[in-house]
Amino acid sequence: MKQVPDHEDEVLDLERHQDPGRNRITPVVQLPPEVALTVVTALAGLVRRAHRREHESPTPPRALKEAQSFEEGDVFMLAPPFEGYFADRYLMDFYDTRERGICSRMHLHTGLRFVRMMTGPDTTIRVSSLSPLTVRSRPDWTTPLHAFVDRLPDTPEGVHRERYNVVVPPNCWVDMQIPRGVSHQFNAVGPHAVIDSVHPEESIETLREGMSGYRMMAQTIFLAEHRSSAATCEDTGDGG
Template sequence: MSDVRIKHDADDENEVHDVATFADQARNVVTPVLRLPEDAALAVVTAFAGIVRAAKRSTAATTRDRDGIVRSQVFEEGDVYMLESPFDGFFADRYVMDFYNVTERGVCSRMHLHTGLRFVRMMTGPDTRIRVSSLSPFEVTDIPGVTPFVPEAFDDELPGAPEGVRRTRHNLVVPPCSFVDMQIPRGVSHQFNAIGEHAVIDSVHPEESVETFRERMSGYRMMAQTVFLADELPPSDSCDLRA
């Protein structure tokens, strides 16, 4: 395991690195899992989103616990709730994210990377898609007879890059009423944007305590464990889907 720190300031919640010189050291791996009927997909996504929304109203979830953890947090892509926290002898945790609808919000999330690896399961309901992006091509799992579909993929140019800098953005689309997994190695760029009302992520951080110690962070905070590759949130038309 590399002990090289990624962040310049461990607790900075808006640290931005130079996108012109950034290079991914690995690739994200995407695995389509299943398609669901509309009513089943809506029930699952609504139930997960309900957990996050209940946490926002909870005094216990919005104040520090005995370990100094605030379970209800806010990230660029949506509201999050730490469903399961790390403890001595178990350095992983689990978050649920209730996505913002970028069309309604008017802005997209920024391309970013994390100081520790992530495993995410993206889930969509009716009339909702998630655009997943990276500065490196995705590896897509396709096991004949098992993998239910191959996601739509396309490339475009990363918006908001400094003058004279051009970076290719690789994109995948999670279709409505689908579960799609993604393995995100430490320090690899990615960007999620939901188009529609019904999208959640169930996210496992298998080295949460390790990365916090490695970076010398003072607590478990999604924003502090993130490095952005743009100064500002781009407008929603920069992460919309092609007609």
């Protein structure tokens, strides 16, 4: 549980944190570039239209705000939770890490997640964690997902943490199961990347703690005070 449900920038002690489990990644399908671009563009369009509506007609105080922003990108709550159904579904239109010059931070959630990552042409998503990522094999994929290990950047003095990475290649759908409390980090490199995410426990904490206005960041706890430069997360580990 978070210390303060309304706190959108709560930070956990990086040195002491240990993941209680591992994230699991399942390759789903590789698509022709024109097909992948059509799908990603259509889903990103839903997010962008929701944000235009929010800009033109802001959500009233204490009402559910469907168009919000995360560190990784703009989001649209496609299917909100309700009393008796503690789950939601959102779409995220990723920021291009190179354009912003910064990376999203390593973080965890107090509720589990199911994420489908989708990339279009000339776009990859680097998925990272403080524990090794389990990648299920798919013999029909011509190129397996590339995995590598580097050092988590910008840690406090005297703190060294390994960072485990898997790169989602262009024109792919990849599923990821994120157990409760397990660290993860997403950074897209390129213009065409979306996430379709289901949060099976999203509103339990929100409702129990009486949070003042529903926010999709309610269950997010960061493992860094500040975001690092783009150079620390745009590398794919193979010279790409």
